[in-house]
């Protein structure tokens with residue numbers, strides 16, 4: 001494992017202030033974008049070009065976000081290590097990273113567990129998310145390039161194709177990418193940093209839509225408004241779009257009768 005201060009890779013992105021280079025470290029969630037980087041010179045890279053701890057983190061994160069590991073379920077290091085055919089160290093690192101991302105709770109002298117959210121958590125989160133995501137889509141409308149809108153459209157098309165084929169996980173992943181690409185198009189580093197703090201929780205809490213085609217249709221309307229630079233429409237459309245995801249999250253919480 002490299003020292004926390006050692007950048008693993010760097011990515012340059014154009015912003016309205018010129019080109020900015022981001023460095024990703026092993027302990028940041030943004031390391032998930034490592035595939036975009038030049039990995040030469042990295043240490044501990046597995047055959048897939050990922051650090052083992054990064055790969056384990058990604059697998060566990062997806063398991064949680066996609067609902068394969070239920071809230072409250074235990075994350076037992078030795079079982080996960082055996083399952084993924086790795087040592088316990090990368091599993092421990094992955095769990096630590098996911099605690100930092102707010103989807104796993106560490107318990108002293110016991111196993112870590114997948115976090116259980118409450119209705120208050122969902123409400124608090126929804127309020128912050130509405131403010132930030134509205135800004136993101138308004139800025140994306142104002143600042144996008146042709147290349148950027150093509151990427152947003154490609155994510156929507158992947159989502160629609162998957163939703164039409166009833167491929168639930170693929171549709172949810174593409175829907176998450178739609179929001180992530182919009183955040184990049186917004187070209188505001190501070191917004192990017194804010195969203196990075198809770199993007200995993202966002203994907204988890206609000207990403208498990210049941211009405212896949214309905215969600216894809218909402219994304220198409222948002223895409224059209226971004227492409228047309230129609231910020232007025234986005235200012236009322238985004239809060240409504242997010243509200244439907246929030247209602248679904250609250251329904252899921254009630255249905256599963258989580259302990260609070």
Ligand SMILES: [Zn+2]
Pocket residue numbers: 175179219241
């Ligand atoms: Zn959405």
